[in-house]
Amino acid sequence: MDLRGGDLSRLRQLNSLTAIRALRAAGPLTLSALADRAGLSRPSMKEVVDELTSLGWVEEVPPSPGTMGRPARRYRFRADSGHLVGVDIGGHNVRAALSDLDGHVLTETRQPVEPDAPLDERLAAIERAVSGCLAASRKNPADLWALAAGSTGVITPDGRIALSKAVPAWTGLDLAGRLREMFPCEILVENDSRLAALAEFRRGVARDARDVVFLHVGRRMGAGLIIDGKVHRGFGVAAGEVALLPELRWFDAPEHLNTCAAVPPGTPPEDAAGHTLAAARSGDPVALEAVGRYVDDLAVGTAAMVLLLDPQMVVLGGGFSRSADVLLPPLRDRLERRCVRLPEIRASTLGDECVVVGAIDHAVEHVGRRFFTPDAGPLPLSR
Amino acid sequence: MDLRGGDLSRLRQLNSLTAIRALRAAGPLTLSALADRAGLSRPSMKEVVDELTSLGWVEEVPPSPGTMGRPARRYRFRADSGHLVGVDIGGHNVRAALSDLDGHVLTETRQPVEPDAPLDERLAAIERAVSGCLAASRKNPADLWALAAGSTGVITPDGRIALSKAVPAWTGLDLAGRLREMFPCEILVENDSRLAALAEFRRGVARDARDVVFLHVGRRMGAGLIIDGKVHRGFGVAAGEVALLPELRWFDAPEHLNTCAAVPPGTPPEDAAGHTLAAARSGDPVALEAVGRYVDDLAVGTAAMVLLLDPQMVVLGGGFSRSADVLLPPLRDRLERRCVRLPEIRASTLGDECVVVGAIDHAVEHVGRRFFTPDAGPLPLSR
DNA sequence: CTCACTTACGAAGGAAGGCTTCATTAGTAG
DNA sequence: CTACTAATGAAGCCTTCCTTCGTAAGTGAG
Structure with a gap:
C-alpha cells in the first residue's frame, strides 16, 4: 500500500504532471485553458508552465490570431525532447x-x-x-x-x-x-x-474500451488481454496462452485453412491459408466450409475468454485479420449462441504495424x- | 483521465488519508511512528491528527508504559465510528x-x-x-x-x-x-x-496475491476473479460465467458426484455429493472413481482460466471445499499436465462465512x- | 530520594505553493 | 482614433509543511 504523504513539492509535482498530461491530451493550450482543465488558478499555472519550460518539457508556440482581446500565449508539450x-x-x-x-x-x-x-x-x-x-x-x-x-x-x-x-x-x-x-x-x-493488444487499445479500434480481448489469429494463435486499461501479464507473465488447452481447440485451428482442397497444389505452406481465405471471399463452397470449421474452433477458445472476462470488445488481429470480412460474421454468429452478452467484435485496423x-x-x-x-x-x- | 490539479487543501486531504490508512494498517501508533511512515514531520502530523480527532475519525489511547523517555501519546483509527x-x-x-x-x-x-x-x-x-x-x-x-x-x-x-x-x-x-x-x-x-473471492483475497488464504481465481465448487459452479488486486466484474458485469461453455465441462460436473453408486438409496439429492466425497475420503473405489471424473471436468474449465490469466493463486471454495483434502491432490495433478506454470492451489479457510x-x-x-x-x-x- | 539520561511534546519562525485582486497591455471592431 | 475585450504580470494574503529549540515526563543508577 502506498503510504507516502505529501510535501509541498509533491503538490507541485502533481500539478506539473497534470499540466503535461493536459497538454499531451489536447495539444497546444493557452494558460487559461490549461488552468481551467487542471483546476488551478492562472497565476499558479503560469508558475508551473514556466518551470516546465525552463526544464525543456514545454515550449511556447505562436498565438492563434483573429480572436477578440489580447491574444493568449500558447504552450505545447515538447514531444521531441x-x-x-x-x-x-x-x-x-x-x-x-x-x-x-x-x-x-x-x-x-x-x-x-x-x-x-x-x-x-x-x-x-x-x-x-x-x-x-x-x-x-x-x-x-x-x-x-x-x-x-x-x-x-x-x-x-x-x-x-x-x-x-x-x-x-x-x-x-x-x-x-x-x-x-x-x-x-x-x-x-x-x-x-x-x-x-496495447496498440489497438491506445490508437486502434479499441480506444474507448477498458477491457479488451485481442485475438492474434494467423499461422500461430495468441491472445493479448487489456484489463481495466492495463495490459494483463499474469503472475508468471504467461497470461493469454489459450492455445495450449486442447479442449479450447485453438492450437490446430489454422490447419483447417492450410489443408483445404481449394489451395492450388505446390503452394508454399505459409501462403496456403491466404489462398483459402481468398477463395472463401469469392464464394468457393469448399473454402467456405474450411473457414466454417476454422471459425468453429476459433469460437470455442474465444467464447471461453468472453464468458470468463466479459470484455467490452473483442479485436481480431494478426495475419488473418486482413480477411476479417470473411471471418467476422460467422464468428459473431458462433459467439452469439454461446455467450451471455455478446461483446463488440471488431477487426484490427492497424495491420502489419500493430x-x-x-x-x-x-x-x-x-x-x-x-x-x-x-x-x-x-x-x-x-x- | 484524471486531470484535477491540487490545492493546498488537497495536500492535506492526501495526508489525512495517508494517516488514516497507516493507522488502520498498523493499529495504534505514536505521532513519531505515524510521521515516519507517512514521510511527514512530526509537527505536521500532529496537525493532521488533531484535525482527524476533532472530526471523530481518530482517538487517543493510553500510552504504552515501560519505555525509555517520555511516553508518547498513541492514536488509533476509530473503526467504531x-x-x-x-x-x-x-x-x-x-x-x-x-x-x-x-x-x-x-x-x-x-x-x-x-x-x-x-x-x-x-x-x-x-x-x-x-x-x-x-x-x-x-x-x-x-x-x-x-x-x-x-x-x-x-x-x-x-x-x-x-x-x-x-x-x-x-x-x-x-x-x-x-x-x-x-x-x-x-x-x-x-x-x-x-x-x-474478495473475502479470500482480503482476509483468507489469498491475502498476498494480486491475481486470484476463486472456484466456487458446490451444487452449482461459479468463479470469481481478482485481477490486479481488484474484483473483476466485466463490462456487462457477467465475468466468471465459465460454466456456460459446454466445452469447459463445468455445468454437468457435479452430476458425477450426485449419481455415484456409493450414495445410499433414498438420500435427498442435496446430500448426495457429500456422501460421495465422504466415501472417497475413506477409500471407497467407486466413490474415488466418481471424484476422479468430477475433477477431470473441473480441471478443464480451471485450466482455461489459469492459461488465460496466469494467476498467482487458485482458491477452492464453496460447499465442496470442505472436502478439499480429497479434491486438491487430483486437481493439482490434472492442472500440472495442462498448464505452463502451475499456480498455487489452496482450499478456502473461511468456510460458510465466506x-x-x-x-x-x-x-x-x-x-x-x-x-x-x-x-x-x-x-x-x-x- | 535525587540526579542524569532519554524521548516526546509544543511553540516559534521561515519557506513554498497556491489564491485573489487589480492596473496594464495588446489585440479587434466600429 | 476610440471603445471594447481578454490575457498579462505584479502585489499581497492564506494555508501547509519544515526546522529548531526549550520544556516536560518518564526510567534507572547511586
Whole structure:
C-alpha cells in the first residue's frame, strides 16, 4: 500500500504532471485553458508552465490570431525532447519505428530475415533496422530514451526468451541484455500479442474500451488481454496462452485453412491459408466450409475468454485479420449462441504495424510512469 | 483521465488519508511512528491528527508504559465510528453479519429459508437477520453506513437480479431498491462468488496475491476473479460465467458426484455429493472413481482460466471445499499436465462465512473509496 | 530520594505553493 | 482614433509543511 504523504513539492509535482498530461491530451493550450482543465488558478499555472519550460518539457508556440482581446500565449508539450523506438521481431521480418515521446511515428524500416537465420544474424538485423530509423530522421542513439521490442514466445520479466516455438534458436536468449549492449537507453521486451493488444487499445479500434480481448489469429494463435486499461501479464507473465488447452481447440485451428482442397497444389505452406481465405471471399463452397470449421474452433477458445472476462470488445488481429470480412460474421454468429452478452467484435485496423506501434506505446507508457517518479532516477532532459 | 490539479487543501486531504490508512494498517501508533511512515514531520502530523480527532475519525489511547523517555501519546483509527452489514442470501439460509469500519465482525446471525419460499418471505428473512445483528450489538439502523448483499445469479450494476437459476422467483427483482426501503444507508449488491473471492483475497488464504481465481465448487459452479488486486466484474458485469461453455465441462460436473453408486438409496439429492466425497475420503473405489471424473471436468474449465490469466493463486471454495483434502491432490495433478506454470492451489479457510465476510469487505472498500471523495457527499460523521 | 539520561511534546519562525485582486497591455471592431 | 475585450504580470494574503529549540515526563543508577 502506498503510504507516502505529501510535501509541498509533491503538490507541485502533481500539478506539473497534470499540466503535461493536459497538454499531451489536447495539444497546444493557452494558460487559461490549461488552468481551467487542471483546476488551478492562472497565476499558479503560469508558475508551473514556466518551470516546465525552463526544464525543456514545454515550449511556447505562436498565438492563434483573429480572436477578440489580447491574444493568449500558447504552450505545447515538447514531444521531441526525447525519442523512442519500437521493434517487432517477427519470423520473416524485423520492423522498427522511431517516434517522439507522444508516440507519433517519425520513421519506419523493415529488414527481411530468413526464418531459420542464426541468432547473431537476427540480432544484426535488429541493429540495422533501428540504425536505419535513426539515420532517416537524422538522430543518433543518444537521442533515444527507450527501446521496446516485441517477440513471440514466453518472455520473462527481465527480458529473456523463456520459450519460442516460432524461432527455436531464440529460446533462452537474454534479449534485453543483448539489446542493452547495442543501444544506450532503457530496454523493454514484451510478448508481441500483448503489444498488438496495447496498440489497438491506445490508437486502434479499441480506444474507448477498458477491457479488451485481442485475438492474434494467423499461422500461430495468441491472445493479448487489456484489463481495466492495463495490459494483463499474469503472475508468471504467461497470461493469454489459450492455445495450449486442447479442449479450447485453438492450437490446430489454422490447419483447417492450410489443408483445404481449394489451395492450388505446390503452394508454399505459409501462403496456403491466404489462398483459402481468398477463395472463401469469392464464394468457393469448399473454402467456405474450411473457414466454417476454422471459425468453429476459433469460437470455442474465444467464447471461453468472453464468458470468463466479459470484455467490452473483442479485436481480431494478426495475419488473418486482413480477411476479417470473411471471418467476422460467422464468428459473431458462433459467439452469439454461446455467450451471455455478446461483446463488440471488431477487426484490427492497424495491420502489419500493430506490434511496432504497440511497442512504441509500451515505451510511451513506460516513460510516462517515470515522469515524476523521483526514485527512478532522472530522465535524460533535453537542456 | 484524471486531470484535477491540487490545492493546498488537497495536500492535506492526501495526508489525512495517508494517516488514516497507516493507522488502520498498523493499529495504534505514536505521532513519531505515524510521521515516519507517512514521510511527514512530526509537527505536521500532529496537525493532521488533531484535525482527524476533532472530526471523530481518530482517538487517543493510553500510552504504552515501560519505555525509555517520555511516553508518547498513541492514536488509533476509530473503526467504531460507523458500522457495516454484510448479507449472504443463499438458497437455504440468509446470513448477516455486523462489523465496524475495519471489517471486524461483531455479531452474526442466520435465518433459515425454504428454497421455494416466496419473494416477500425471503425479504422478510433478510430484515430479521439484519435486525437480529443490530439488536445483539445494541445498535440501530441509523448507525449503519453501508449494507452489502451477496446473491447468486447475474446482478446488474444498479443492483437488480437479471437472472437467478437457483432461486427463480428472484429473477427481475430490484433487490437494491427493496433493501433501500428497509435500511437507511448505502446499499450494495453483488454476485456471491465474487464476494467469496474478495473475502479470500482480503482476509483468507489469498491475502498476498494480486491475481486470484476463486472456484466456487458446490451444487452449482461459479468463479470469481481478482485481477490486479481488484474484483473483476466485466463490462456487462457477467465475468466468471465459465460454466456456460459446454466445452469447459463445468455445468454437468457435479452430476458425477450426485449419481455415484456409493450414495445410499433414498438420500435427498442435496446430500448426495457429500456422501460421495465422504466415501472417497475413506477409500471407497467407486466413490474415488466418481471424484476422479468430477475433477477431470473441473480441471478443464480451471485450466482455461489459469492459461488465460496466469494467476498467482487458485482458491477452492464453496460447499465442496470442505472436502478439499480429497479434491486438491487430483486437481493439482490434472492442472500440472495442462498448464505452463502451475499456480498455487489452496482450499478456502473461511468456510460458510465466506460470502458474508466478503460482503463486509465489499462495504469496507466502498466506504474507503468514499473517504475523501468530496463530490460523493459527506459521510455520516459520528460527532 | 535525587540526579542524569532519554524521548516526546509544543511553540516559534521561515519557506513554498497556491489564491485573489487589480492596473496594464495588446489585440479587434466600429 | 476610440471603445471594447481578454490575457498579462505584479502585489499581497492564506494555508501547509519544515526546522529548531526549550520544556516536560518518564526510567534507572547511586
